[in-house]
Amino acid sequence: MEAGDRVANLLGHLNPVYMPEGGLRAAPTSASSSKKPKVAVLGAAGGIGQPLALLLKGSNLVGELSLYDIVGTEGVAADLSHIDSSVKVSSATGADKLGEALYDCDLVVIPAGVPRKPGMTRDDLFNINAGIVANLCAGIAKYCPGAWVAIISNPVNSTVPIAAEVFKKAGTYDPRKLLGVTKLDVLRANTFVAEAIGKAPESVSVPVIGGHAGVTILPLLSQTTPRVEVSADKAKALTERIQDAGTEVVKAKAGKGSATLSMAYAAAKFAESCLLALQGQSVVECAYVESHLTDLPFFASQVRLGRSGVEEYLPLGSFNELETKNFGALKSELRGSIQKGVDFVHKS
Ligand SMILES: NC(=O)C1=CN([C@@H]2O[C@H](COP(=O)(O)OP(=O)(O)OC[C@H]3O[C@@H](n4cnc5c(N)ncnc54)[C@H](O)[C@@H]3O)[C@@H](O)[C@H]2O)C=CC1
């Protein structure tokens, strides 16, 4: 077996949906004669950016991968460009090259910004990351105003509202195409619940709603597929582990950042869902989006993605006692984080 085939098999094993049979060596199809999407990764030289770029370089849904960072982009691009997949890799470094990176993009994924160190909350990143996300979004409004935008940079509860306000100011806001990436919470919930009930993680699906920080992360264990029966104590413990999972990784990395590999995997899957939706397929994902499902202006929930972005909000369903209590508890923190993001754009 050749090295390329082994990589293809590995990626196919990781995600048969976005790495269909044939993986990196997939034969051209009739669809491949039409222009495949250009995907930009902003923050591409970072802990998330590099493995995310690797996974997207192996995706047969991507036409061009545009890598952008303020430092080190060329090395990452040179390295990836030796992989024998048809995805074209381009790179640009520094603010004056942002336009080049974003030109003609269909999907922009943003993992740019600083990560947590032990003892910090995600909100502690606001002072640095708010400005980074606002500047990058101003670039998106200027150079690829029709692109889908997937935001990873923390605090997601605030950076997505920041992006929305920047786009509104520029007159380019389309709420259907602005998505906060909360998929890692879903992967964690699936993994931890599967462990608890002795099932394969791939066979478990847990909706996670709310936001992406501590108590704002609300796994709906009562809506797990397949149905799980765990004691109230176990459900509480599982919920808390899912809420604190980012901190678990920050502690384990002991000052060397936060989740990067699992996040890159989650982001690659999420990006693939967006690209499938752009092709006209209907895909359900959990994402943090502008929403009218609750009285909060932004809320993470299951949404149906289609060609024009978020096309349907799936109902939240009924909550059990623990979920009802946790839903009440998340509202004031999430509302405050949203307002903080909105105020940042209007006061700066
Ligand atoms: N949404 C989620 O579930 C998760 C979010 N994160 C967040 O993702 C962000 C990135 O994390 P890591 O990749 O580990 O950090 P990192 O520090 O390893 O990488 C960040 C990259 O962003 C670049 N960067 C900084 N300013 C920039 C700018 N103005 N334009 C373009 N690039 C710029 C840096 O040069 C660096 O290469 C953090 O804010 C982290 O908290 C991390 C894990 C999960």
Ligand SMILES: O=C([O-])CC(=O)C(=O)O
């Ligand atoms: O915990 C962090 O700072 C990074 C993150 O958002 C996560 O891993 O969920």
